[in-house]
Amino acid sequence: MKDTRTHLTLTEIAERLGARLEGDGDRRVTGLATLKDAGPDQVSFLANRAYLKDLPATRAAAVILVADHAEACPVTALVLDNPYLGYAELSRMLDPLADAHRPGVHPTAVVADDAVLGHDVSIGPHVVVESGVVLGDRVVIGANSVIGADSQLGNDCFLHANVTLYHGVLVGERAILHSGSVIGGDGFGFAHDGAGWHKIAQLGGARLGNDVEVGSCSSIDRGALGDTVIGNDVKIDSQVQIAHNVQIGDHSALAGCVGIAGSTRVGRHCMLGGGVGLSGHLTICDGVQVTGMSLVTNSILEPGVYSSGTGAMENSQWRRNAVRFKQLDSIARRLGRLEKRGEGEV
Incomplete structure (x- = not known):
């Protein structure tokens, strides 16, 4: 061998x-x-x-x-x-994959006649490159990947096998997209008439900056009207969901299973731990770190480290604490009455 x-x-x-x-x-x-x-x-x-x-x-x-x-x-x-x-x-x-892809188009690939391919592009088996696509120099497209119409990839992008870019997706230079990632799919947009749901066409796009990496089986939805925007040097782990019209600032990092609801803005140099959930229409300022499994339901406007939820503990202790969680409101009300009574006695 x-x-x-x-x-x-x-x-x-x-x-x-x-x-x-x-x-x-x-x-x-x-x-x-x-x-x-x-x-x-x-x-x-x-x-x-x-x-x-x-x-x-x-x-x-x-x-x-x-x-x-x-x-x-x-x-x-x-x-x-x-x-x-x-x-x-x-x-x-020392990465053995660094020079493993030779320039050229595999015979089984389907490339639209009007697609523009840069120098030394490598297109693998059964890849589909649709009309209007522009690929920069030294782009690598792995087997079975699909590049939707009018999408653009900058120089030195590397797409592993089975990556899907929907139409009109813009990707900067040196991006790495891992297998199963989907960029530019429809956002979760529906209107309810009291009896059923009616789909809202997602008319925006998805834009990724330079040096972005997206892990396997992660989804970045296109915008409903404007674009979903991922800044430069953003690192996204596997199984992350980024909803329509989300904006993520430069140099931020998202660990596995993060979920961000629509129209939330995450600042620069933020770090979201594994399993973090952000509600929609929030603003997270620059320099925020949210620890794993936290749920964020309000905007964060001051940099720092934020947490929610409880750490793991022995089940019987957790069950006792859970009962007390439900009693916090009544305890707070009783404490407030006692404080008022004490003030009256002074």
Whole structure:
């Protein structure tokens, strides 16, 4: 079997990371692993002091770490101020998928005659590219993906297999869309006449900025009238639902199973933990972090960390607490009466 691994010397890695090399720079490596699991052809990293205990026994070829830990490193050290960032960059260097797609259109793909394809585009098996589509340079479209009419993708976008873009979707440069993601589907819009539901046509679009990543099986709905807008460098995990006309500011991150109802605006540099739900028509200002499984029903206008819900506990204790939750209103009323009575006695 052909060896498809990337082979880099530690000197090459140090130069590309901007790291200070302490040790043998001629050794070649092919992968990354944890301090515990790394072998002699792999690089590891130390970004969390909790794993410092694993450093003395590591068998890695080299370790990315800060200067304070270099002296204790038993193997070659790659010294950086931010080891985790170095790990992230090295992971891309060693990614076997990075150069796996050759430019060209697979014979089974269906590409409209008026579609515009940039240089070195790769279109996989059974892909459909509809009329009016514009693809930038070095775009990769994975097998069975569909690019709807009049959609546009910027340079260096990477769509894994089975991605669907509806019509009129605009995607910036260097976006990564994972399998099963759907961009520009209809928002949940219906009018009720007292007896049944009547669909509202979703006439807006969906726009994604540069460097956006969307996880597998996530949905970003198109706007009802205006566009749903995802800013630059927004990172969206798997199984996330973003409803029509939502706006998400630059550099924000959404963990798995986040749900955002229609017309809510999320600011820049926000982080929403797994399972967070945002009600519709809210404003979340810049710099807000919402911890996992929280439900947000009112706008947040001051940056900070916000939480709701209760942590897991033994069931019998939770049942007792749940009974007390229901009594909070009556307790508050009784306390208010007692306070008024006390003020009257003073």
